[in-house]
Amino acid sequence: MRLVVSMLxxxxxxxxxxxxxxxxxxxxxxxxxxKQMMLPMLKKTLPALEQTRDCLEQSGNSEDxxxxxxxxxxxxxxxxxxxxxxxxxxxARPVRPEDLDLEWSPEMKQAxxxxxxxxxxxxxTMVSCLExxxxxxxxxxxxxxxxxxxxxx
Numbered sequence: 001m002r003l004v005v006s007m008l009x010x011x012x013x014x015x016x017x018x019x020x021x022x023x024x025x026x027x028x029x030x031x032x033x034x035k036q037m038m039l040p041m042l043k044k045t046l047p048a049l050e051q052t053r054d055c056l057e058q059s060g061n062s063e064d065x066x067x068x069x070x071x072x073x074x075x076x077x078x079x080x081x082x083x084x085x086x087x088x089x090x091x092a093r094p095v096r097p098e099d100l101d102l103e104w105s106p107e108m109k110q111a112x113x114x115x116x117x118x119x120x121x122x123x124x125t126m127v128s129c130l131e132x133x134x135x136x137x138x139x140x141x142x143x144x145x146x147x148x149x150x151x152x153x
Contacts, residue, residue, distance in 0.1 A: 041083075043127060052071045053116045061104045062102055066100055129142035
């Protein structure tokens with residue numbers, strides 16, 4: 001799940017703006033538009049991530065893992081619907097928890113906890129950087145300074 005949620009939501013927001021562009025031209029949303037769309041979405045993401053983390057912490061078998069995964073899958077589906085992203089687009093095939101091949105083990109649990117902790121930190125960083133930035137450059141600098149994104153050389 002490594003930062004997947006944050007990055008997927010950012011990509012989805014960009015795609016939503018691009019869908020409203022005139023035919024034949026790709027719209028590049030300005031920072032204010034992206035910020036206006038992403039900040040509330042990321043803030044809504046944190047409780048789902050934290051709920052999933054709590055679920056994972058208590059998991060003890062494969063069914064528990066699937067139940068935990070369902071929290072994020074349901075959130076993803078609701079987020080896509082709220083942004084008007086239609087089902088059936090690229091990478092939009094609905095995933096059901098029962099389709100996931102998750103076999104519980106202490107190692108799997110620890111790996112998933114590590115990944116979701118990283119996603120939570122990344123999402124918090126993105127929220128903080130969005131709140132404090134007023135341009136693409138400021139946002140990039142903030143995210144680079146946080147260590148979430150490597151600096152371009």
